[in-house]
Amino acid sequence: MTECEKMLGVGMIGYGFMGKMHSYAYASLPYVFEPPQPQIKLIGACALSDASRELAAKSGGYEFTTPDYHDLLARDDISLINICTPNYLHKEQAIAAIKAGKHVYCDKPLALTADDAEEMALLANQSGRTCQVTFHNRFCPAVLRARQLVEDGFLGDIISFRAAYLHSGYNDPKRPMSWKMRKETSGAGALLDLGTHIIDMIRWLVGDFHKVNARLRTLIKERPRQAGSTQLEAVSVDDIAAMMVELPNGALGSIEVSRMAVGATDGLRFEIEGSKGAIAFDLMDANWLSVYDDTKPGGDYGGERGWRKIECIQAYPKPAMLPGAKAPVGWMRFHIESLHSFVSNVINNRTGCPSFEDGLAVQRICDAAIASSESGLWREV
Numbered sequence: 001m002t003e004c005e006k007m008l009g010v011g012m013i014g015y016g017f018m019g020k021m022h023s024y025a026y027a028s029l030p031y032v033f034e035p036p037q038p039q040i041k042l043i044g045a046c047a048l049s050d051a052s053r054e055l056a057a058k059s060g061g062y063e064f065t066t067p068d069y070h071d072l073l074a075r076d077d078i079s080l081i082n083i084c085t086p087n088y089l090h091k092e093q094a095i096a097a098i099k100a101g102k103h104v105y106c107d108k109p110l111a112l113t114a115d116d117a118e119e120m121a122l123l124a125n126q127s128g129r130t131c132q133v134t135f136h137n138r139f140c141p142a143v144l145r146a147r148q149l150v151e152d153g154f155l156g157d158i159i160s161f162r163a164a165y166l167h168s169g170y171n172d173p174k175r176p177m178s179w180k181m182r183k184e185t186s187g188a189g190a191l192l193d194l195g196t197h198i199i200d201m202i203r204w205l206v207g208d209f210h211k212v213n214a215r216l217r218t219l220i221k222e223r224p225r226q227a228g229s230t231q232l233e234a235v236s237v238d239d240i241a242a243m244m245v246e247l248p249n250g251a252l253g254s255i256e257v258s259r260m261a262v263g264a265t266d267g268l269r270f271e272i273e274g275s276k277g278a279i280a281f282d283l284m285d286a287n288w289l290s291v292y293d294d295t296k297p298g299g300d301y302g303g304e305r306g307w308r309k310i311e312c313i314q315a316y317p318k319p320a321m322l323p324g325a326k327a328p329v330g331w332m333r334f335h336i337e338s339l340h341s342f343v344s345n346v347i348n349n350r351t352g353c354p355s356f357e358d359g360l361a362v363q364r365i366c367d368a369a370i371a372s373s374e375s376g377l378w379r380e381v
Contacts, residue, residue, distance in 0.1 A: 019045070043064070139335075215373050
């Protein structure tokens with residue numbers, strides 16, 4: 001790292017829910033990790049509304065705010081650009097940031113379509129900049145332990161899996177329209193909103209997909225244009241998506257995503273079976289990874305066979321220091337770990353991980369799922 005890079009300046013594009021979360025994560029880095037990495041400085045935030053810009057300055061601590069993200073790209077003291085805007089803006093903003101010589105941390109999905117994501121990934125690879133996608137659920141200790149077990153061969157050959165990511169926030173038909181319910185601004189509904197997270201996680205654990213057979217469904221087909229309005233607008237994206245997946249080795253799996261799952265809160269879960277063992281995870285019980293070692297002997301009263309729970313809790317390796325391995329883990333901590341990985345990749349001149357290539361791979365799966373739903377046929381990825 002050069003002398004001028006001892007301070008990494010952040011430019012945040014978008015200061016809604018995720019912009020606040022990423023800002024909090026940056027501010028947390030010097031407290032959570034020891035020894036501290038280069039100083040992180042929240043320099044500029046871009047937001048369209050006066051209220052959001054005022055909030056970014058007062059509570060976020062940004063030195064200046066602007067309605068034009070190009071003002072962030074023009075600053076020599078900003079080297080990290082965070083993109084926390086609606087999906088349809090990601091391509092334009094990421095490409096502009098990369099061309100301006102910035103490192104880019106982009107919220108998921110990478111883009112609206114695989115064609116757009118391919119253009120972004122190609123430019124990222126050519127740039128030599130660190131470009132990373134916010135698949136923060138990878139950074140839960142239990143999921144990281146699952147990845148470790150897979151790499152160690154604990155599962156053997158993958159036989160089957162089932163995975164889901166379920167929310168219930170869209171059940172109320174009076175919930176008004178937003179950019180997430182319009183295809184031109186979101187690309188898809190539950191599939192890109194939730195599906196990208198669980199698809200990335202499963203792909204990271206079991207490998208690339210060969211083909212998919214998917215069905216997408218919109219339950220509430222019209223919603224109020226705005227809160228309290230009697231004017232209705234057609235919803236052009238899915239509320240629920242379900243797919244069968246075939247891996248290159250012939251293994252079969254299923255993935256379900258829904259924004260209409262009554263009783264669900266943040267229900268991300270998976271079960272994976274292999275020739276030697278199995279693993280299972282539930283985000284609502286995130287401190288544990290369940291494992292089954294099929295190489296253990298059976299015998300009277302069961303022998304050594306059976307499921308067991310690995311106590312992952314918050315056992316991040318050093319330099320993570322706060323709050324400690326014995327403390328329960330939570331959603332915000334995954335974001336902090338994810339951003340720490342991004343900053344570490346920047347200062348070590350590494351490609352982002354999850355990379356824009358990973359984002360592209362997920363986008364190709366989603367495009368294949370949409371095409372399958374439209375045709376009713378299996379689609380190769």
